[in-house]
Amino acid sequence: xxxxxxxxxxxxxxxxxxxxxxxxxxxxxxxxxxxxxxxxxxxxxxxxxxxxxxxxxxxxxxxxxxxxxxxxxxxxxxxxxxxxxxxxxxxxxxxxxxxxxxxxxxxxxxxxxxxxxxxxxxxxxxxxxxxxxxxxxxxxxxxxxxxxxxxxxxxxxxxxxxxxxxxxxxxxxxxxxxxxxxxxxxxxxxxxxxxxxxxxxxxxxxxxxxxxxxxxxxxxxxxxxxxxxxxxxxxxxxxxxxxxxxxxxxxxxxxxxxxxxxxxxxxxxxxxxxxxxxxxxxxxxxxxxxxxxxxxxxxxxxxxxxxxxxxxxxxxxxxxxxxxxxxxxxxxxxxxxxxxxxxxxxxxxxxxxxxxxxxxxxx
Amino acid sequence: xxxxxxxxxxxxxxxxxxxxxxxxxxxxxxxxxxxxxxxxxxxxxxxxxxxxxxxxxxxxxxxxxxxxxxxxxxxxxxxxxxxxxxxxxxxxxxxxxxxxxxxxxxxxxxxxxxxxxxxxxxxxxxxxxxxxxxxxxxxxxxxxxxxxxxxxxxxxxxxxxxxxxxxxxxxxxxxxxxxxxxxxxxxxxxxxxxxxxxxxxxxxxxxxxxxxxxxxxxxxxxxxxxxxxxxxxxxxxxxxxxxxxxxxxxxxxxxxxxxxxxxxxxxxxxxxxxxxxxxxxxxxxxxxxxxxxxxxxxxxxxxxxxxxxxxxxxxxxxxxxxxxxxxxxxxxxxxxxxxxxxxxxxxxxxxxxxxxxxxxxxx
DNA sequence: GTGCGCAACGATACCGTTACCATGATAGCG
DNA sequence: CGCTATCATGGTAACGGTATCGTTGCGCAC
Numbered sequence: 001x002x003x004x005x006x007x008x009x010x011x012x013x014x015x016x017x018x019x020x021x022x023x024x025x026x027x028x029x030x031x032x033x034x035x036x037x038x039x040x041x042x043x044x045x046x047x048x049x050x051x052x053x054x055x056x057x058x059x060x061x062x063x064x065x066x067x068x069x070x071x072x073x074x075x076x077x078x079x080x081x082x083x084x085x086x087x088x089x090x091x092x093x094x095x096x097x098x099x100x101x102x103x104x105x106x107x108x109x110x111x112x113x114x115x116x117x118x119x120x121x122x123x124x125x126x127x128x129x130x131x132x133x134x135x136x137x138x139x140x141x142x143x144x145x146x147x148x149x150x151x152x153x154x155x156x157x158x159x160x161x162x163x164x165x166x167x168x169x170x171x172x173x174x175x176x177x178x179x180x181x182x183x184x185x186x187x188x189x190x191x192x193x194x195x196x197x198x199x200x201x202x203x204x205x206x207x208x209x210x211x212x213x214x215x216x217x218x219x220x221x222x223x224x225x226x227x228x229x230x231x232x233x234x235x236x237x238x239x240x241x242x243x244x245x246x247x248x249x250x251x252x253x254x255x256x257x258x259x260x261x262x263x264x265x266x267x268x269x270x271x272x273x274x275x276x277x278x279x280x281x282x283x284x285x286x287x288x289x290x291x292x293x294x295x296x297x298x299x300x301x302x303x304x305x306x307x308x309x310x311x312x313x314x315x316x317x318x319x320x321x322x323x324x325x326x327x328x329x330x331x332x333x334x335x336x337x338x339x340x341x342x343x344x345x346x347x348x349x350x351x352x353x354x355x356x357x358x359x360x361x362x363x
Numbered sequence: 364x365x366x367x368x369x370x371x372x373x374x375x376x377x378x379x380x381x382x383x384x385x386x387x388x389x390x391x392x393x394x395x396x397x398x399x400x401x402x403x404x405x406x407x408x409x410x411x412x413x414x415x416x417x418x419x420x421x422x423x424x425x426x427x428x429x430x431x432x433x434x435x436x437x438x439x440x441x442x443x444x445x446x447x448x449x450x451x452x453x454x455x456x457x458x459x460x461x462x463x464x465x466x467x468x469x470x471x472x473x474x475x476x477x478x479x480x481x482x483x484x485x486x487x488x489x490x491x492x493x494x495x496x497x498x499x500x501x502x503x504x505x506x507x508x509x510x511x512x513x514x515x516x517x518x519x520x521x522x523x524x525x526x527x528x529x530x531x532x533x534x535x536x537x538x539x540x541x542x543x544x545x546x547x548x549x550x551x552x553x554x555x556x557x558x559x560x561x562x563x564x565x566x567x568x569x570x571x572x573x574x575x576x577x578x579x580x581x582x583x584x585x586x587x588x589x590x591x592x593x594x595x596x597x598x599x600x601x602x603x604x605x606x607x608x609x610x611x612x613x614x615x616x617x618x619x620x621x622x623x624x625x626x627x628x629x630x631x632x633x634x635x636x637x638x639x640x641x642x643x644x645x646x647x648x649x650x651x652x653x654x655x656x657x658x659x660x661x662x663x664x665x666x667x668x669x670x671x672x673x674x675x676x677x678x679x680x681x682x683x684x685x686x687x688x689x690x691x692x693x694x695x696x697x698x699x700x701x702x703x704x705x706x707x708x709x710x711x712x713x714x715x716x717x718x719x720x721x722x723x724x725x726x
Numbered sequence: 727g728t729g730c731g732c733a734a735c736g737a738t739a740c741c742g743t744t745a746c747c748a749t750g751a752t753a754g755c756g
Numbered sequence: 757c758g759c760t761a762t763c764a765t766g767g768t769a770a771c772g773g774t775a776t777c778g779t780t781g782c783g784c785a786c
Contacts, residue, residue: 025524027772038736043774051734073500074446075772078437079741085480085501092466094677099462103455106483110490115501117448118481120469127473137436138448138478161388267660274664296661301637303666314457390742401766406744414764438742442771730785737778748767755760 026067035063046071077139085115086324087135087143091123097267097294097313098146101169104317105144112325114141121148123212129154136163142324144317147172149211164327168320170213171339178327178338180320184214184293187309187344188221190362191263191291194307194346196229198353200261200289204234204252206245206273207265218265218293234259245272246279253280253288261289261352267296274302290351300359305349310361312342389430398426409434440502448478449687450498450506454486460630460657460676461509464532467680468507475688477504484511486575492517499526505687507680510535512574527690531683533576534702541690541701543683547577547656550672550707551584553725554626554654557670557709559592561716563624563652567597567615569608569636570628581628581656597622608635609642616643616651624652624715630659637665653714663722668712673724675705 032039037056044052045060052060063069077083088105090098102118109116117135121128128148132155135143142164147153155165156174168180195203203226210216219235226233234252239245252259264270270292277284284290284304292299295310319340346362348354395402400419407415408423415423426432440446451468453461465481472479480498484491491511495518498506505527510516518528519537531543558566566589573579582598589596597615602608615622627633633655640647647653647667655662658673682703709725711717 029772039772040737040774041735044735047774051732053734056734070496070500072441072502072772073497074437074441074502075741076774078435078441078743078771079773079775081741083437088481093456093462093469094459094466096457096459096462099456099459099465102462102481103457103483106456106481110482115480115497116482117478118451118465118469119473119479120466133433134436134478137433139435139437271660271664274661278664297634298637298659298661298665301634301641301666302661302664392742402742403744403766404764407765410744414762416764419764435742438771439744441741441773442743442745444771728786731783733780733782735778735780737776739776740774741772743771744769745771746767746769749765751763751765753760753762756758 025072026069028069028071030067031060031063031069034067035059081139083139083141084113085117085138085140086321086328087132087138087140087145088116088118089121089128089131089135089143089145090118091121091146091148093120095268096296097311100313101146101317101320104314105321108318108321108325114325121146123148125149125152125154129159132159136160142166142328144168144320144324145172146170147213151211162331164324164331166320166324166327168316174337176335176337178320178323178340180316180323180340180342182311182316182342183344184217185221185224187311187346188218188263188265188293189225190221190346191293191307191309192222192225193229194348195261195263195289195291195352196225196231198261198289201229201231202234202257202259203231203261203263204236204259205263205265206239206248206269207235207237208239208269210237215265222263232257239264239269239272242272242275245269246276249273249276250280253282259288261285262291264290264292267292267294270294270306284351285353289353295347299347300349302351304351305359307349307352307354308347310345310347312344316342388435389432390435391432393430394423394426394432397430398422444502446502446504447476448480448501448503449684449691450495450501450503450508451479451481452484452491452494452498452506452508453481454484454509454511456483458631459659460674463676464509464680464683467677468684471681471684471688477688484509486511488512488515488517492522495522499523505529505691507531507683507687508535509533510576514574525694527687527694529683529687529690531679537700539698539700541683541686541703543679543686543703543705545674545679545705546707547580548584548587550674550709551581551626551628551656552588553584553709554656554670554672555585555588556592557711558624558626558652558654558715559588559594561624561652564592564594565597565620565622566594566624566626567599567622568626568628569602569611569632570598570600571602571632573600578628585626595620602627602632602635605635605638608632609639612636612639613643616645622651624648625654627653627655630655630657633657633669647714648716652716658710662710663712665714667714668722670712670715670717671710673708673710675707679705 028039028042032042042060045057086109090102093099106116119131125148145167146169147155147167153172155172157176166178171179205222207215236248264273282288292306292308295308299306348356348360391402391405395405405423408420449472453465456462469479482494488511508530509532510518510530516535518535520539529541534542568585570578599611627636645651655669655671658671662669711719711723
């Protein structure tokens with residue numbers, strides 16, 4: 001048996017000898033051999049550690065160049081218990097709002113020379129959970145997440161162990177996890193108050209299920225403003241498709257107590273509503289004032305230009321990522337989760353009834 | 364010295380003994396010990412290999428559950444030479460077109476249970492190169508890339524070695540790399556021909572630098588259509604900002620030979636141009652017919668609704684990713700790069716002068 | 727001359743997993 | 757009854773880096 005082991009070793013050795021000539025990627029010991037030093041010296045040179053003479057370093061550098069050696073990050077991460085990567089879990093990428101968030105996170109990660117592993121959850125708690133688990137198995141050093149359904153999310157401290165996590169745009173149940181949000185409630189409230197100042201009393205809101213945190217928060221802002229003014233609520237929170245939204249709006253506009261103004265709670269629903277309004281031949285803002293939550297690039301060029309609550313998508317991603325890297329750098333105490341709330345702006349264009357030629361922004 | 368080594372080993376052993384009680388993640392040997400088997404058996408059970416008795420498998424499963432054991436993907440990838448991850452390099456994420464591409468790629472990767480490492484290149488060849496290199500160091504099994512500047516890109520077969528790569532939206536110089544594109548030239552040409560059918564003779568085009576492949580290809584389509592009709596070209600390919608675009612359009616519209624129609628080569632430039640047109644008080648389409656390349660969600664609701672060439676962003680990402688996974692699965696021969704060109708559609712709304720109530724789509 | 731500190735470098739173990747053998751047990755067969 | 761085929765399982769050696777510790781050589785103080 002000793003025999004066969006020897007044979008194997010010899011075979012292996014023979015296979016590895018002409019490392020650089022074949023396809024195999026050169027390893028540190030190839031470099032070390034060529035430079036006539038030990039692997040530790042190579043490692044030290046590559047990591048810029050002291051205690052290496054200038055001459056030796058030069059020889060190692062030369063060998064690295066000659067072999068076109070690149071360290072194996074997988075091995076490095078594995079050995080060093082530091083993967084230099086973070087995870088990003090996000091519902092969708094085709095919503096420009098989420099895409100902007102993601103862009104900001106990747107930009108911050110690049111500054112830190114970290115890789116980003118990205119997954120879209122499709123707003124599904126199970127997909128989200130699986131994604132988070134896979135990332136943990138890959139030993140990401142931290143996670144940035146836009147959690148899906150608030151009450152159903154399975155993301156907890158217990159799952160993550162000591163891996164830092166930052167949730168943004170929406171919170172998680174676990175209060176020990178950092179959260180970055182925007183002023184959903186007060187933003188919506190101020191928008192509705194603006195409509196009230198225009199003289200509207202019958203204001204409808206259109207959104208998606210309240211099981212989405214942002215929808216609920218925005219609805220609460222709407223409710224608050226309406227209650228304070230003593231007006232009756234008129235909410236439709238099931239605008240899941242263009243067709244449904246059309247039928248909802250048709251009912252509202254052809255029924256009694258027809259609303260004179262409307263607020264949509266995200267860009268998707270705004271699009272559905274706009275489509276319905278065009279189809280029904282309703283004039284904005286004379287027949288119906290129109291406002292939305294979340295600004296988008298072409299809001300200025302719709303007819304009429306849309307008045308919206310603008311939320312700082314990129315800033316939110318940036319703040320969340322920075323928070324994460326802070327926690328990665330300093331694993332110490334503050335176990336209590338931060339809760340950062342970013343301000344929104346009201347962008348007054350003309351769909352609300354304002355006459356401004358150019359947008360007016362209220363902070 | 365033998366002494367001290369023994370001490371170390373003993374200390375380590377002591378440290379590891381109460382593995383599950385402390386913070387440390389359980390490893391395969393923890394599971395093996397608890398189940399009273401060897402690590403190989405655990406490995407076999409986890410990978411669903413045969414040659415394990417049902418009863419032993421059950422015991423191992425129980426131990427896995429009890430310790431809440433999850434395999435270390437880093438170690439697995441390192442050992443097995445398969446990282447089960449791919450890289451995605453993309454210019455930006457805040458452009459919805461690119462975001463859609465990215466979404467499609469992540470979706471395909473999820474089907475294959477692969478992770479996606481994402482980087483934005485900001486259209487910078489150096490950033491792009493660094494990103495690709497970092498991903499290779501992480502031993503991704505393949506790369507999907509939207510290359511930046513055509514002529515300046517440093518992405519070559521030599522860099523990638525035997526790691527498969529698929530470029531999409533734009534090609535790379537190296538012809539051995541797979542490419543997925545859309546009909547940039549013929550799409551633009553047909554769009555311009557449509558404007559000509561409307562009776563326009565002086566048609567301007569607005570875009571970015573021809574160093575971007577798509578810009579050049581679209582410009583060539585424009586040129587072809589104009590030449591075939593015997594009309595004079597009127598191109599402005601430096602619309603890098605809102606201000607520049609405004610001054611360009613002002614010059615054109617207040618000069619002689621004022622264009623009666625315009626085509627923009629991407630959504631960004633369309634936005635700049637729309638802004639300028641609004642500022643100058645020009646009426647679309649009566650004063651100036653307006654068309655663009657690349658559709659977007661709210662194109663239907665601008666005033667007037669925009670006529671555009673629609674490119675299949677998601678399909679392109681999907682095709683590219685599928686191509687990559689095919690190459691990953693079968694590393695065999697066809698060394699020659701594929702070149703897939705996806706068809707575009709012309710979406711006729713009203714900015715071109717058409718009177719359609721609802722969009723008409725031409726394939 | 728002796729002892730000591732320090733710079734430069736190498737040998738070795740180890741990170742957690744799996745490929746590759748080896749082994750023992752059991753069964754089938756002439 | 758021996759001999760082989762098969763199954764279930766375990767030991768061991770990698771994968772490619774880095775932490776730890778050890779060794780060597782040299783300068784310097786006493």
